[in-house]
Amino acid sequence: MNEIKIKDDFIKLDAALKFSGAIGTGGQAKMVIQDGLVLVNGEVCTMRGKKLRNGDTVKFENFEFVVKNEG
Secondary structure (H helix, E strand, O other): OEEEEEOOOOEEHHHHHHHHOOOOOHHHHHHHHHOOOEEEOOEEOOOOOOEEOOOOEEEEOOEEEEEEEOO
């Protein structure tokens, strides 16, 4: 599983999808989240502003990553 490293306490779901490389643009992130295609910690999440914290996992299609806090 891939990791994305953050320095703050959280990263928003749409930003995490872009930062991880799973999605190319913010517009694409918004669409796939609203369409219920993204899982956060194994559950469908339709909130693009969902705050992801250390240890949260995200899955979109065949791309999966975990959030790791470096701070």
